[in-house]
Amino acid sequence: MRATMLYGPRDVRFEERPDPTILEPTDAIIKMTATCVCGSDLWPYRGLEPVTEPRPMGHEYCGIVEEVGSEVKLIKPGQFVVGSFVASDNTCPICRSGFQSGCVHRAFMSGAQAPLLRVPLADGTLVAIPDVPSKDLIPSLLTTSDVLGTGWFAADAANVQPGKTVVVVGDGAVGLLGVLSARQMGAGRIIAMSRNEQRQKLALEFGATDIVTERGDAGVAHIKELTDGLGADSVLECVGTQESMQQAIRSTRPGGYTSYVGVPHGVELNGEGLFFALIHLLGGPAPVRRFLPELIDLVWNRKINPGKVFDLQLPLAQVADAYRAMDERRAIKVLLWP
């Protein structure tokens, strides 16, 4: 097969690779229906994460099961499945507590920007869809694998509650789906921080009630102004930089909740500052598996349309163009058809 490899900064190649095979009896092989590029793929693409050897890329996926290992009991060949970007057994105590991305057997997926993918711990990781979906549902189903699951976790971890005020820091695909998630959870007011007109538009479409374009001190001041001087009940940090993290923490009211789902790069939190902010903090790789059944159901029944974050769709062979478009912020998120 031909698949996506990152050789170094801005060096994405679509090249011949061996087909994946069953390595463990708990594995499954799936034939990719659709995959995409994640914001977190841009860190190594931009050279902000070292790439010491060629790296198979991609961790968002949905497709048809081709083959399963001898110990796979629940997942069957022919099923249409979506899985989390973190493989998990879904039976250990950590999984049972709803934190499958911290599973004692967790494995971060890679190699999904390819026509075939090996999924470890298939019974724990994959969720089968009731039927083969119509093509127009594919983009939204694909989002449940990571980008929607992560935005949803951001809202859940920030304790979004009906009627409460929510701030979303970051207008990437995760932030935009954080807005959609907060709307689904009944937030009263959803303030999206964005200075990009197209993304503001999508944020409003997903349920944002206010847009704040300022950043830093001015951004915090504007949030305070909109919240009786208190700060927001729930703040979702969906970027991963020091600036965005400080923005999020400082926009949260005392006793409020800050979640962070952007993989932190160069973030250092001062203990004393955090102490006197008096906020709940929860973040990390999203336990997407916890949310998959509910999110698939919402998509299947056309209650939400998170697939709108894909404003560019390309054949998988043009994966290098997809990275370029996202790197240059010409596209919010790019879907790839094998």
Next chain:
Amino acid sequence: MRATMLYGPRDVRFEERPDPTILEPTDAIIKMTATCVCGSDLWPYRGLEPVTEPRPMGHEYCGIVEEVGSEVKLIKPGQFVVGSFVASDNTCPICRSGFQSGCVHRAFMSGAQAPLLRVPLADGTLVAIPDVPSKDLIPSLLTTSDVLGTGWFAADAANVQPGKTVVVVGDGAVGLLGVLSARQMGAGRIIAMSRNEQRQKLALEFGATDIVTERGDAGVAHIKELTDGLGADSVLECVGTQESMQQAIRSTRPGGYTSYVGVPHGVELNGEGLFFALIHLLGGPAPVRRFLPELIDLVWNRKINPGKVFDLQLPLAQVADAYRAMDERRAIKVLLWP
């Protein structure tokens, strides 16, 4: 009156000071029944917090109301009261959400190591006891003002639940009362980290089930060994150093809860490390006011005896000796009688 002032590192003076007076119509003046030295008083005492001018010391207190301002409605002269170490109006949205230590009008108390104390926002800050307590209850009632309230918050913020496994990092008075609090909340297993025999003994008396003496990597390894390799459900950080904070975070299982109530000094949290730890984090100045009615009730009905943390009692005039005893770890906590 004569009261306690800190002039600089290890320079505590008990000296003539003007009696406090009503400055705001919401103030009360209380006649101190008992006060004490807090672990956090040791930071400036040890020169780890700058002292730029002589500073009135003490923020833990209980006593009889002498006088109230014209707008004080609930608190009456003659009542025996306990109050939080943070004054709060107890009516603002932050207070109503249970985070009174983040009150929009919050004021950190000082000057309680004195025979008389001005308490701002008296109606919000103080809680009256049903009757004048017998002398043997005074030490325990005094603890509700901060040290027990803080230990209780540590357990509450770390989501201590019946049957769950709890680790307490720090064997100071707050840590020991964190153990007592976790016991009250029904924790199944309470692991106290301490290498001091006398404190271990009190921890066991307060309900600890295990003692871990190692620190750092060995301490984390021992906790993992005691928790099926997973880490604890709830970890209470009751010190405030980089080492203790890392100890706490690394001892928490993915999806678990770390609270931190020791005022952080020199603590820096790496964003990426925290992200992959996948833990809930909540800390800050304890919203003692939220817990005061319940804690007073537990003490009043002799269900708990947190006053045992006072292993030395001195006349207030010997306050300098009290600081020395705690600084040298000869005493866990020193009660002062005016």
